[in-house]
Amino acid sequence: AQSVTQLDSQVPVFEEAPVELRCNYSSSVSVYLFWYVQYPNQGLQLLLKYLSGSTLVKGINGFEAEFNKSQTSFHLRKPSVHISDTAEYFCAGSSGGYQKVTFGIGTKLQVIP
């Protein structure tokens, strides 16, 4: 089964600064990767996903992620964060088949004014 590792439990960053949230996945023949965001007291919402094709994936709210097969990584980036980006971000992956998606432990992004 696919597994994902989020390397940082918390990331503080100043407003308007760039941010990168790191995610590594276990190698597999096929891999499908996702980033979700969870705002306080809310469910998860999809930011972006990689299924195949271009390795640079653009998502909502100005986020993007790059699939790097050689480094088995799928890091999430945003060039300039806003206070409203303060939330918890989850990397998730699937090896296909019956769509069993495994989530990482989550990274709390704290945007500092």
Added chain:
Amino acid sequence: DAGVIQSPRHEVTEMGQEVTLRCKPISGHDYLFWYRQTMMRGLELLIYFNNNVPIDDSGMPEDRFSAKMPNASFSTLKIQPSEPRDSAVYFCASSSGVYTEAFFGQGTRLTVV
């Protein structure tokens, strides 16, 4: 569509009592997932259904937990008897197919005292 609807939003119960969590997936979605979120373990997949049939229940922690999906528009997660360590936020999610976005409900915060 109103999205995935979970009830109740909050549940406080005494140890030993039966707890039933409810979920209404988005109409037309044929995958339904139950997740549990805790600080210690993050987001765990408990069970998922495809076309009302349980596909993988390997995440169900023990026999005290059971889930049913009697029809395409309703699912329940039952804990009997409940224990304090079951306290968590339980999410239901649904999706329309393989590798498509999973839409999450707002969760049920369960507290067992």
